[in-house]
Amino acid sequence: MEQLISERLRENLNRLKLSQAAEILDAVVRRAEEDTSSYLSFLDHLLEEEVAAKEKRRIDTAMKSGPNNRHVSLARPVGVYLLYSTVVVDEDGTTHFFEDIYGHDARLDAVLAKGPPYPYPTPAPVRVEVEAESE
Numbered sequence: 805m806e807q808l809i810s811e812r813l814r815e816n817l818n819r820l821k822l823s824q825a826a827e828i829l830d831a832v833v834r835r836a837e838e839d840t841s842s843y844l845s846f847l848d849h850l851l852e853e854e855v856a857a858k859e860k861r862r863i864d865t866a867m868k869s870g871p872n873n874r875h876v877s878l879a880r881p882v883g884v885y886l887l888y889s890t891v892v893v894d895e896d897g898t899t900h901f902f903e904d905i906y907g908h909d910a911r912l913d914a915v916l917a918k919g920p921p922y923p924y925p926t927p928a929p930v931r932v933e934v935e936a937e938s939e
Contacts, residue, residue, distance in 0.1 A: 809834070813829060814826045815830065822854045823857075824854045824856075824857030824858070825851065825853060825854040825855055828850070828853055829850070832849055832853070833846070836849070871880070876903050888906065890902050890904045890908070890909055
């Protein structure tokens with residue numbers, strides 16, 4: 805019976821052009837069963853994934869077909885530095901917090917919650933020799 809319901813759900817999702825939801829249906833059902841999620845939580849997760857996939861397709865299409873889209877070949881590579889931050893402090897000291905759309909803050913919180921030692925690269929030891937001043 806559940807297999808029949810699952811197939812019917814997948815067919816309806818495809819008819820509604822909710823292809824991402826149809827594709828991940830089994831995984832979301834498994835997760836909901838393991839977590840004993842409510843029906844609303846299950847539906848929320850399924851539709852959230854579909855909305856994210858549709859938004860990604862919309863952005864990809866706009867990036868490829870936009871009027872300002874221009875490809876330029878450069879003679880030499882140009883370095884690009886990208887900074888992602890969820891907190892900015894103005895010159896006057898006002899702090900502004902932004903939504904963490906990539907989930908980096910949650911991962912950082914999890915690491916920090918474990919306490920030291922933190923998993924960061926330890927710099928190589930540096931040998932410093934100091935000569936005594938002669939009097």
